[in-house]
Structures are given as C-alpha cells and as structure tokens.
Amino acid sequence: MSHTKKYFNLFIITAILLTSxxxxxxxxxxxxxxxxxxxxxFIENRARYVNPQxxxxxxxxxxxxxxxxxxxxxxxxxxxxxxxxxxxxNYDASQTVGVSNQQASTNRLTVTVHIVFRNTLxxxxxxxxxxxxxxxxxxxxxxxxxxxxxxxxxxxxIDDMFNRIFSNW
Numbered sequence: 001m002s003h004t005k006k007y008f009n010l011f012i013i014t015a016i017l018l019t020s021x022x023x024x025x026x027x028x029x030x031x032x033x034x035x036x037x038x039x040x041x042f043i044e045n046r047a048r049y050v051n052p053q054x055x056x057x058x059x060x061x062x063x064x065x066x067x068x069x070x071x072x073x074x075x076x077x078x079x080x081x082x083x084x085x086x087x088x089x090n091y092d093a094s095q096t097v098g099v100s101n102q103q104a105s106t107n108r109l110t111v112t113v114h115i116v117f118r119n120t121l122x123x124x125x126x127x128x129x130x131x132x133x134x135x136x137x138x139x140x141x142x143x144x145x146x147x148x149x150x151x152x153x154x155x156x157x158i159d160d161m162f163n164r165i166f167s168n169w
Contacts, residue, residue, distance in 0.1 A: 029070050029166040034081070034121060038072040041085030043113065049091050051146055054153070058088070058113070061158050070166065083118040084165065090131070093142050097135060109134045109145060113157055117165055130160040 040063060045055040066072060072082065090112035097108045112131040118124070134153055136145035 029162075031070060031072070031166060032121070035119075036073060037075045037077070037080040038066060038070070038082040038084065039075055039077060039080035040066065041083070043086040043088060045088040045091075047088050047091035047112075049093075051091060051150075053146075053150060054091070054111070055088060057150065057154050058157065061154050062161070065158050065162055069162070079120065081119065081121050082165075083120065084115065086113050086115045086161070088112070089114045089129070093145070095133075096138065105138050106135050107138045107145070109136065109142075109149065109153075111153055111157065113161065115161055115164070128164060130157055130164065132156045132160065 040059075043055055043058050043062065045051070063074070067074070088111065090110060093107060093109040095108040095110065097106050110131060110133045112129050114129050115127065117126045117128075132153065134145075134149045134156075136149060140148070
C-alpha cells in the first residue's frame with residue numbers, strides 16, 4: 001500500500017474515532033449531549049424603523065438553521081433545555097460611508113438583534129447583541145437597498161447568532 005493511501009486511511013480512522021467519542025464535531029454546533037430540547041421565541045421588530053419583511057424572514061431562517069444544524073427538538077414548553085428569544089432593536093440607514101465628488105456614494109444600513117439565551121440545565125442566562133452593517137449605493141432608495149440586501153442581512157445575522165450560542169464565538 002502506498003504511503004498516501006496509508007495516511008488517508010489513518011486520517012479517516014482518526015476522524016471516525018474523534019467524532020464517535022464526542023471530542024470533536026465537524027459541524028457548526030457543539031452542544032452538551034444532555035441538551036435535548038429548545039424553545040425559540042419569536043424575534044420581534046422593535047426598531048424605530050420597521051422593515052416588515054425582516055422579522056418573519058429572520059424567524060423562518062433561524063428555525064431552519066436550528067433544525068438543520070442541531071439535533072435539538074423544538075418545543076413550546078418553558079421547561080426546554082435552551083430558551084432563546086430576541087428583538088430587533090436597531091435598523092438604521094442614516095450613515096454615509098463613502099463620498100465621491102463631494103456627494104454620498106455609499107450608505108450604510110446597520111441592523112442589531114438583541115438575544116436572550118437561557119440554559120435551564122445550568123440555570124444560566126446570557127444576553128448579547130448581534131449587529132451587522134451593510135453598505136449600499138447611495139443612488140438607491142432605502143426600499144431598493146432593502147430588496148437587494150434582505151437575504152444577506154438575514155443570513156449574516158443568523159450565522160452570527162448561531163455561532164455565538166452554539167460555537168462559543
């Protein structure tokens with residue numbers, strides 16, 4: 001057997017051993033095996049300016065991310081092992097970040113979501129903000145920019161929320 005094939009086989013065996021004993025996981029989430037259930041509260045939009053599409057889309061994608069990347073069972077019970085709720089607290093497009101020929105060339109939309117995460121098994125709670133900024137051409141109206149940026153906003157915020165809770169980032 002060639003050296004390359006031996007090393008490849010050794011790598012595969014090591015990967016199987018590491019994942020089977022729970023030491024490392026090759027997915028995004030590292031969750032205590034005792035945690036089985038999760039309650040996801042609706043992420044409300046309480047920002048001064050409300051994009052009516054953001055909250056529903058954020059909630060849908062958040063639920064899909066949890067379902068596809070964890071083995072947690074969703075419940076509506078307050079006895080869930082993890083309870084997560086959130087609020088969109090800021091949605092602001094008032095910043096100009098680029099100027100060309102003494103005119104605004106780039107504007108910035110900043111979105112902030114406040115998350116409350118409670119682990120009922122350890123009786124610990126954590127609150128944190130996830131904030132992202134998205135630049136757009138100053139020639140676009142806010143409505144035009146929102147149409148172009150909505151999917152990117154949701155994906156980025158969801159990834160940040162997930163990593164903060166499940167990957168300790």
